[in-house]
Amino acid sequence: MSARNPGMATVVNATLPYILDFGMDTISLAGTLPAKLAAVRDAGFSQIMLSARDVVGHSDGIDSAAHAVRASGLRVTGFQVLRDFEGLSGHLHEYKVDVAKSMLEMCHAVGGKVLLVCSSTSTHATDDADAMARDLRKLAMLALPLGIKVAYEGLSWGRTINEFTTAWDIVRRANATNLGLGVDSYHIFAAKTGLDELDFLDPDKIFLVQLADFMWQEVRTLEERIATARHFRVFPGEGVHSSALADLVLRLERIGYRGDYSFEVFNDDYQQMPLPTVAARARQSAIWLAEDVLRRAVPLPSQMRLQRTGA
């Protein structure tokens, strides 16, 4: 019996070195922050994507939440999510700057190095690309002294920016060292963005990749996109987009992306399943990607040669 999960035996899985760059996201799990941290760590993951709600909702306050995260030994993949930031003016802009500062301070407190920002859905926001770029450049400057990078993600139901291609255009316009792209497989598949477009990205400017599968082939309307994104995602390999996900990950590897992959899986069913059960599914997904897709468990010929030389 485990004190963390009363009534359930905790299965502690070995950390596999080749899944170190895969992590879970707290939004896939129900329960308290300490329970989520324990479940993710016990499933053999070394990192976790945190949500502001985890920190704010922690019963003992933000400092205690930050302490729990640091004590868990898990690296913080990133912190989410700042919404509807860019393109506003006047008092709306000032208000969002205050919200951004609060998110940045929490991100810093838990040791996060990446803040996720979703493209705006607001009808109050301008569609002027230069204005959006200017706001994101300002956000990046706010994040800079705290050592935080900003990952800008094109939400598939974003008002003006709804694909990674146009998000990349804004990132380039903003031209700030600590502003880059957040790539989310769900939005790519939902918007049916061509994966060939990934070849035009600078891998060093991709600050976060989030992966999720889902159960249906098409999400036609914006409402359907939102509902699917928020309730029906599954781990990579569990849905009907597995081959496209494999293709996506291989393409990112090919262009030179060496950063983290986080499982951005919003799923109402997983919210009412035991945490170790959900974490075990995530672990299977990571092993599938690492072993079957990226073939990391197989020693590369060059590595075998090096070992023989050294012996």
Next chain:
Amino acid sequence: MAKEQDMTQLSDRELTAVASNPLAMDGIEFIEYSTSKPQALGQVLEMMGFHPIARHRSREVLLYRQGDMNVIVNAHAGGQPRAVEPAEIPVIAAMALRVRDAAAAYRYAIDRGAWIVPSQVEVMELNIPAIHGVGASRIYFVDRYREFSIYDVDFTLNPGVDAHPPALTGLHWFGIVQYIGSDRLVEWTEFYTELFGFNVLPDEQRYGILPKGRILESPCRSFYLQLIDPKPGIFDPEPVELFQRVGLGTPDVLNTVAALRQRGVGFVESQGVHSEARGALTQSYLGGVMFELVHDERS
């Protein structure tokens, strides 16, 4: 140029000057140390040629000066978030920049993503605008440094003191050394170029005897910031980023070293670092306070 002349009447040359020095910066007004042992730091400053000039009216804050250099020693615990709390080892808590219009400079920086430092002024004290700098430090904007000074309002002169003692051997501000984390050179460069208009000097342009990192020149060309990243091969996941030491310019380093030695200042004399015509480094005092001397003809 007539004072009433507005921006529309500026010549191309003047517009270029505005663009390259957007805050109309004009040097360093003061450097502030924070410490719970102000007397001990005061002794070190006096050894370095500074004179105790004045005390703050409402807080445990002292002003030291020599020539054009002002040093504030702050032992007042403000209790504000993201602020330096006075500890035994003194730290550089702030630099104050002279600008033409402090309010305009403050607005310029905030519009581009600087963090506001909430002010905590007492009745009849000056509200000096500040933004957050590296670590827990602040960067102040001061526009009252010509006809009257900020110290006239907030400080009381020590009895019988010469308020404007000359600098020892022509010492003047040369710059500040900032330690940064791994892979942070480009980011911190962007911070200083975007918010203040600093310029990156070419790598071959070096000063002093510790030619590491990257040097940024102030837009007023009167002082420098030196950004130093960790030694290669050393990985520190939580590096401490801070203002580490100040640099003092002198037209004759060895003459200054001799004068300071007479006052009791020790210098680092090792195989790698030693006093020479280009520069010198004092010993570390009180657990971390050191001064770098740099050859600089200005005085």
